[in-house]
Amino acid sequence: MRIVEIREQTAGIKSDIANAFIDFSQMTCSVVAVVTDVVRDGKPVIGYGFNSNGRYAAGGLLRERFIPRLMSAAPDSLLDDTGDNLDPFRIWTRLMTNEKPGGHGERSVAVGTIDMAVWDAVAKIAGVPLYRLLADRFRGGVADDSVWVYAAGGYYYPGKDLKALQDEMRSYRDRGYRVVKMKIGGAPLEEDLRRIDAVLEIVGSAGNLCVDANGRFDLDTAIAYAEALKPYGLFWYEEAGDPLDYALQAELARHYDRPMATGENLFSHQDARNLVRHGGMRPDRDWLQFDCALSYGLVEYMRTLDMLRENGWSSRRVVPHGGHQMSLNIAAGLHLGGNESYPDVFKPFCGFADGIAVEDGRVRLPTLPGVGFEAKSELFTTMTTLLETL
Ligand SMILES: O=C([O-])CC(=O)C(=O)O
Ligand SMILES: [Mg+2]
Numbered sequence: 001m002r003i004v005e006i007r008e009q010t011a012g013i014k015s016d017i018a019n020a021f022i023d024f025s026q027m028t029c030s031v032v033a034v035v036t037d038v039v040r041d042g043k044p045v046i047g048y049g050f051n052s053n054g055r056y057a058a059g060g061l062l063r064e065r066f067i068p069r070l071m072s073a074a075p076d077s078l079l080d081d082t083g084d085n086l087d088p089f090r091i092w093t094r095l096m097t098n099e100k101p102g103g104h105g106e107r108s109v110a111v112g113t114i115d116m117a118v119w120d121a122v123a124k125i126a127g128v129p130l131y132r133l134l135a136d137r138f139r140g141g142v143a144d145d146s147v148w149v150y151a152a153g154g155y156y157y158p159g160k161d162l163k164a165l166q167d168e169m170r171s172y173r174d175r176g177y178r179v180v181k182m183k184i185g186g187a188p189l190e191e192d193l194r195r196i197d198a199v200l201e202i203v204g205s206a207g208n209l210c211v212d213a214n215g216r217f218d219l220d221t222a223i224a225y226a227e228a229l230k231p232y233g234l235f236w237y238e239e240a241g242d243p244l245d246y247a248l249q250a251e252l253a254r255h256y257d258r259p260m261a262t263g264e265n266l267f268s269h270q271d272a273r274n275l276v277r278h279g280g281m282r283p284d285r286d287w288l289q290f291d292c293a294l295s296y297g298l299v300e301y302m303r304t305l306d307m308l309r310e311n312g313w314s315s316r317r318v319v320p321h322g323g324h325q326m327s328l329n330i331a332a333g334l335h336l337g338g339n340e341s342y343p344d345v346f347k348p349f350c351g352f353a354d355g356i357a358v359e360d361g362r363v364r365l366p367t368l369p370g371v372g373f374e375a376k377s378e379l380f381t382t383m384t385t386l387l388e389t390l
Helices: 059-071 088-095 107-126 130-138 162-174 189-203 219-232 246-253 269-278 297-310 325-334 377-387
Strands: 003-012 028-040 043-050 147-152 180-183 209-212 236-238 260-262 339-341
Touching (some): 059 107, 088 297, 107 297, 130 325, 162 180, 189 209, 219 246
Parallel strands (some): 180 209
């Protein structure tokens, strides 16, 4: 067997929402299709991938570097020992040939996108859902049959008042979510506290609310928010300062003993290790949010999970950013703590399979082979139309 072709295109996911750092008025993402010569049900097996959200499409890197590098490899060198399926680890090594270490930048996005499509193809060729394949290969056959998810939203957008924010959160709760997340740091502290109070009227307990500053704050502001947030007892306080400022994060932990979360903008296991070594994150209460699609894919994610275990962290403290089906499979198959969900933003890339409702804050996975894109019709139509693979 072999990879016949890799297609890539840029999809638009723009909207008028904003967090404390960026608006999404120009946001794009890359979609790729890894076309194989394996035939299932009379059709070639095609693996699909996309690069989550928050970083722009990586089409230049994909076209100029990573796709040609993979396609110029001897086809057999990309297969596993059976010769009947692709080997994501060998493919990863090929993709990263002649790439210097460090300075991870956004090549991790290009590699993460291809890696997602490769795992989708591998699970389809094996004839099982990806989470089942992961549990069988790496966790002694034990998968979680449902995953805890929280509803992320609460963005700023023009004209959005407290009532609109409350309506949004009520609608997440009506759809089965228990914990919700809202943005902070895009307004002055006093106004954000009024927004938090308004959301708490809807979700009841502060234990049902996370807040996310998207790396906006300097240390003084991060501490001022920490002092104001402390009495609430929120579920978590996310990405207060610059994602690479580990000293800020460590100092903040001295002012805020409640749970914090960060990691969505760390793109390698080495960066994740620096956070764990130097960021003052606490394995008994804090949360780690690395997103495989942005950070060199699942092959690298497994290195990150190994590193965490060696440093005394349970995989249950990991709740990936991105709200996509790939992370949902990883969560169920590799025993993470849960997964983000965007019920209403970043459509059609985010959200889970059609017809599977969130129940009491948990979601089940579809049973079809692969990541499950085919069970999410709007996304599947978007990808197959863009890539002309139907
Ligand atoms: O607004 C964003 O970039 C998304 C984000 O931080 C999150 O999902 O936690
Ligand atoms: Mg975030």
